[in-house]
Amino acid sequence: xxxxxxxxxxxxxxxxxxxxxxxxxxxxxxxxxxxxxxxxxxxxxxxxxxxxxxxxxxxxxxxxxxxxxxxxxxxxxxxxxxxxxxxxxxxxxxxxxxxxxxxxxxxxxxxxxxxxxxxxxxxxxxxxxxxxxxxxxxxxxxxxxxxxxxxxxxxxxxxxxxxxxxxxxxxxxxxxxxxxxxxxxxxxxxxxxxxxxxxxxxxxxxxxxxxxxxxxxxxxxxxxxxxxxxxxxxxxxxxxxxxxxxxxxxxxxxxxxxxxxxxxxxxxxxxxxxxxxxxxxxxxxxxxxxxxxxxxxxxxxxxxxxxxxxxxxxxxxxxxxx
Amino acid sequence: xxxxxxxxxxxxxxxxxxxxxxxxxxxxxxxxxxxxxxxxxxxxxxxxxxxxxxxxxxxxxxxxxxxxxxxxxxxxxxxxxxxxxxxxxxxxxxxxxxxxxxxxxxxxxxxxxxxxxxxxxxxxxxxxxxxxxxxxxxxxxxxxxxxxxxxxxxxxxxxxxxxxxxxxxxxxxxxxxxxxxxxxx
Numbered sequence: 001x002x003x004x005x006x007x008x009x010x011x012x013x014x015x016x017x018x019x020x021x022x023x024x025x026x027x028x029x030x031x032x033x034x035x036x037x038x039x040x041x042x043x044x045x046x047x048x049x050x051x052x053x054x055x056x057x058x059x060x061x062x063x064x065x066x067x068x069x070x071x072x073x074x075x076x077x078x079x080x081x082x083x084x085x086x087x088x089x090x091x092x093x094x095x096x097x098x099x100x101x102x103x104x105x106x107x108x109x110x111x112x113x114x115x116x117x118x119x120x121x122x123x124x125x126x127x128x129x130x131x132x133x134x135x136x137x138x139x140x141x142x143x144x145x146x147x148x149x150x151x152x153x154x155x156x157x158x159x160x161x162x163x164x165x166x167x168x169x170x171x172x173x174x175x176x177x178x179x180x181x182x183x184x185x186x187x188x189x190x191x192x193x194x195x196x197x198x199x200x201x202x203x204x205x206x207x208x209x210x211x212x213x214x215x216x217x218x219x220x221x222x223x224x225x226x227x228x229x230x231x232x233x234x235x236x237x238x239x240x241x242x243x244x245x246x247x248x249x250x251x252x253x254x255x256x257x258x259x260x261x262x263x264x265x266x267x268x269x270x271x272x273x274x275x276x277x278x279x280x281x282x283x284x285x286x287x288x289x290x291x292x293x294x295x296x297x298x299x300x301x302x303x304x305x306x307x308x309x310x311x312x313x314x315x316x317x318x319x320x321x322x
Numbered sequence: 323x324x325x326x327x328x329x330x331x332x333x334x335x336x337x338x339x340x341x342x343x344x345x346x347x348x349x350x351x352x353x354x355x356x357x358x359x360x361x362x363x364x365x366x367x368x369x370x371x372x373x374x375x376x377x378x379x380x381x382x383x384x385x386x387x388x389x390x391x392x393x394x395x396x397x398x399x400x401x402x403x404x405x406x407x408x409x410x411x412x413x414x415x416x417x418x419x420x421x422x423x424x425x426x427x428x429x430x431x432x433x434x435x436x437x438x439x440x441x442x443x444x445x446x447x448x449x450x451x452x453x454x455x456x457x458x459x460x461x462x463x464x465x466x467x468x469x470x471x472x473x474x475x476x477x478x479x480x481x482x483x484x485x486x487x488x489x490x491x492x493x494x495x496x497x498x499x500x501x502x503x504x505x506x507x
Contacts (some may be wrong), residue, residue: 240453
């Protein structure tokens, strides 16, 4: 697995650049199309406004609002269509190539995601959901460890105070799963700790009351306890899984990514979830593909994800798992 | 009259709550010790196999092997209380550690398939024992906290509950681990 930026730069200029130039033209054309559409729709909006305000039925303010909203909706439609086309090409030309550079044995399926079964199996988010979607599935073996991860978006419908229905995010971001290097029968779930950090002993008492989650496991690693609250079904096996070394690795990783981290150990697998506000592997239309700095960001994201295997030493097999 | 009843009711409820909490914590300690005990037994059961496979090679360690077998018999004895079990376990761990270090002097043994398999199993058991020890110490700490902190300490006094000891790793065993690392270079 290559993690070296210098060799990425070579790969970028040698193998990726030619097709990137072609794609860059598509990007510029897309931007141009969008600007054209914006101008045309502005023009239509103005015309519509003038037409409507002639009609006594519409007050000028209403006419303006209606024209603006219609024009905006039309623009969004064009934008979605154009950027989707560009996005697909971007994933083929850029993301797939970066993944291949990182580790040729990894497979990439831009339209697929982890299954609902895997999501439910992880027990990271217990709320019932109404919409499950994801893409950019990457799977294969890293240092001999089976991994699968993707960009996931899970939502539920809620009723706001006005009685309207809205979509609310349960989880949006990276969902990762790998084989764990120890055999175990019980479950451990590690969630970001909010109560204990703010309320101390009282917070710990409140966390203990969470019936849905099983027994509260209090661990003997101070920093780990500050970041996380742990629930498990067996006091001894939870500590067998969460050795001091692993807790230390998890804390270091959590400090590095500086985001709330969710982990679980179930059925001899490790599940990991990281909230991200925006999609992981979508292109930014306004940034040029011919800037190495921009492409490097995607590479660094992939390195961070795949390094979970080596950071948590999942590739060091215990005797019984050989 | 009514306020008196309400207050008496609340006091009664708190007494019940405190009593149950203390019992629950005491039982949790026993529960986890039972788990620890089970894993220790697994390790003790491994010993005859281990002794049999190293006996022919480790001609200079005959006395150590005899002593460790004796210890095992004692540890598996009936009706030992928890404190004795822990003390014996510490001795056993220490001797086993010494034995595994001595293996470094017998290169043919180190390469032996059977021995390597046993060593692998032992290492895994050590990890499980370490986990059980940590769980035991946490449960003892929770129990000690409950019997010493206000307000449950009054209840604990009435119930004649006493502090328990955590399972500490003896400093000699820690020294053994360092020597092992030396050999690994």
